[in-house]
Every structure is written in structure tokens, then in C-alpha cells.
Amino acid sequence: MRKKIVAGNWKMNKTQDEGLKLTSEIVNMVGDEVTGDVTVILAPPFVHLAQVGRLIAGADHLFLSGQNCNDHAGGAYTGEVSAAMLKSVGADYVIIGHSERREYFQETDAQLAKKVDLALENGLAPIFCCGESLETRENDDYIAFVCQQLKESLFHLPAADLSKIVIAYEPIWAIGTGRTASSEQAQEMHAALRKYIAAQYGEELAENLSILYGGSAKPANAPELFACADVDGGLIGGASLQSRDFVDIVKSF
Numbered sequence: 001m002r003k004k005i006v007a008g009n010w011k012m013n014k015t016q017d018e019g020l021k022l023t024s025e026i027v028n029m030v031g032d033e034v035t036g037d038v039t040v041i042l043a044p045p046f047v048h049l050a051q052v053g054r055l056i057a058g059a060d061h062l063f064l065s066g067q068n069c070n071d072h073a074g075g076a077y078t079g080e081v082s083a084a085m086l087k088s089v090g091a092d093y094v095i096i097g098h099s100e101r102r103e104y105f106q107e108t109d110a111q112l113a114k115k116v117d118l119a120l121e122n123g124l125a126p127i128f129c130c131g132e133s134l135e136t137r138e139n140d141d142y143i144a145f146v147c148q149q150l151k152e153s154l155f156h157l158p159a160a161d162l163s164k165i166v167i168a169y170e171p172i173w174a175i176g177t178g179r180t181a182s183s184e185q186a187q188e189m190h191a192a193l194r195k196y197i198a199a200q201y202g203e204e205l206a207e208n209l210s211i212l213y214g215g216s217a218k219p220a221n222a223p224e225l226f227a228c229a230d231v232d233g234g235l236i237g238g239a240s241l242q243s244r245d246f247v248d249i250v251k252s253f
């Protein structure tokens with residue numbers, strides 16, 4: 001059975017007080033309102049991880065994630081954070097390959113493959129992001145483009161490791177733009193990615209993999225997106241910064 005997952009990517013938002021207030025509200029709302037089998041992941045900025053982790057410790061449904069990790073195990077990389085450090089403050093997940101990292105920090109597929117390896121070695125489940133630009137979408141080869149991203153950064157893994165990955169399909173043209181992919185567009189890509197993974201790793205593994213949608217997801221469109229056969233939840237940016245919106249998305253399955 002694939003996991004249903006909603007992950008909140010706070011990006012570079014929230015001071016400490018704001019982040020802890022948001023977390024407390026989410027803990028309370030999830031405790032009071034969320035039933036059923038859904039995994040809720042919070043990905044705050046690095047500096048909040050330990051404290052957010054303490055607030056969610058012991059709460060049902062809730063897990064902690066980093067937004068990134070370095071592609072080296074440790075050493076002289078000023079300003080960077082390793083997968084082992086994330087694990088040591090209570091993270092179970094790490095977002096890898098977000099389009100903002102690919103674009104603003106020039107992260108390459110090969111670097112992302114190393115990050116994936118280090119995350120897995122340190123007991124973190126990568127939330128691996130993929131997705132095409134508007135230009136690629138308009139060129140009709142968008143499915144092949146996203147499949148290639150998976151191949152370059154994930155297909156070196158043995159099946160036992162690949163099965164621990166969460167995929168997040170995030171069309172770049174939908175991130176933070178208010179322009180959500182339609183449920184048909186999301187379903188088309190998710191089904192294609194699952195088929196591509198099945199061809200490499202077999203049907204059973206692909207069927208059990210969670211594939212999340214990200215890009216302007218909000219309470220108003222989440223129910224329709226999550227109702228798609230191959231959409232197993234969402235990676236939420238803007239709407240994860242408001243407890244009410246975020247928890248309403250969590251309740252959208």
C-alpha cells in the first residue's frame with residue numbers, strides 16, 4: 001500500500017517564534033481533526049529543525065524533514081548541512097532536487113544522485129523533486145524530460161533503496177504562480193513516471209511508491225488532485241505557511 005503524504009515546504013520563511021507558533025497550531029489541528037492513515041511532514045528551515053522536532057515528537061502523523069542536504073558527508077563546506085546532521089536532530093526525510101535548488105544553486109543531476117545516496121546511508125527518506133519548465137511543457141517532450149531526471153539521479157539505486165524514495169512532481173510553471181496543473185495534467189505525468197519506474201524496477205515496487213504533486217496546491221484544488229489514481233499527496237509551499245490551509249489540505253484525501 002502506498003503512503004498518503006502531505007509535506008509542507010516552508011522554504012526561507014518564518015522566524016523562530018513564527019515557526020514554533022505555526023508548528024503548535026498544526027500539531028493541535030492534526031491531533032483534533034486528522035483521522036486515517038496520512039503522513040504529515042514539516043520541512044522548516046534548518047535553524048528550526050530541532051525545536052520543531054521537539055514540538056511534534058510523539059504526535060501522531062507528524063514527521064520532520066530537511067529542505068536540502070549537502071552532497072558531501074562532512075568537512076570544510078562553510079554554511080552547509082549534512083544528511084547525518086539532519087538525522088541527528090530528528091529528521092526522517094529530506095527534500096532533494098527542488099527546482100529552486102536546481103535553478104538558483106545550479107544543482108546538477110549527478111550532485112543530486114550523491115545527495116540521495118548520503119540521505120539513504122543516513123537513514124533519511126529522500127523526497128525527490130522533479131518537474132519541467134514552461135518551455136519544456138510547450139515542446140511536447142515534457143514526459144521524457146522528467147523521466148530523464150529520475151533516471152539520472154535515482155536509477156543507480158538498488159530496488160531496496162529506490163523503494164524508500166518519495167517522488168514529488170512539481171512543474172516549475174506551477175510553483176508559487178497560482179497556476180496549478182490540472183488534475184488531468186498531474187495524473188498524466190504521475191502515471192507516466194510510475195510506468196517508467198515499473199519498467200526499470202517492476203510493477204510491484206512502482207505501485208508502492210508515493211508520488212506527490214507540488215505547485216500552487218491549496219485547499220480549493222487539493223481534493224481534486226488527490227482524487228487522481230496516481231497522485232498520493234502533495235508537497236506544499238505557500239499554503240503550508242498557514243496552519244488552517246495546510247491542515248485542510250491534509251484532510252483533502
Ligand code: PGA
Pocket residue numbers: 009170174175176177214215216217235236237238239
Ligand atoms: P507552492 O510551492 O505550493 O508555493 O507552489 C510548492 C513547492 O515549491 O514545493
